[in-house]
Amino acid sequence: MREVIHNRIAMLRAERKVSRRDLADALGVHYQTIGYLERGEFSPSLHLALRVAEYFDVPVEVVFSIHPFPRLGA
Structure with a gap:
C-alpha cells in the first residue's frame, strides 16, 4: 500500500x-520535483x-497532511 502525502503547494x-x-530554485530542487x-x-x-x-512562512501542517484537505468553501 502506497502512503500518500496530501499537500497545498499548488494553492499556495x-x-x-x-x-x-x-x-x-528557492528550494534547490528540480522544477519537476515540485510537480511530482x-x-x-x-x-x-x-x-x-x-x-x-x-518558504511560504506557514506551519508544515498547513502545507502537508496524511489526510486529504477539506475542499475550500465546503
Whole structure:
C-alpha cells in the first residue's frame, strides 16, 4: 500500500503567484520535483517539507497532511 502525502503547494503557489520553477530554485530542487509533489507522485523528505513550509512562512501542517484537505468553501 502506497502512503500518500496530501499537500497545498499548488494553492499556495497560485495564491502568491510563484511559479514551479521559482519555488524549485528557492528550494534547490528540480522544477519537476515540485510537480511530482503537487500531484502526490512523490513524498517529500522531512527536510524538504520543512523547507517548503518555511518558504511560504506557514506551519508544515498547513502545507502537508496524511489526510486529504477539506475542499475550500465546503
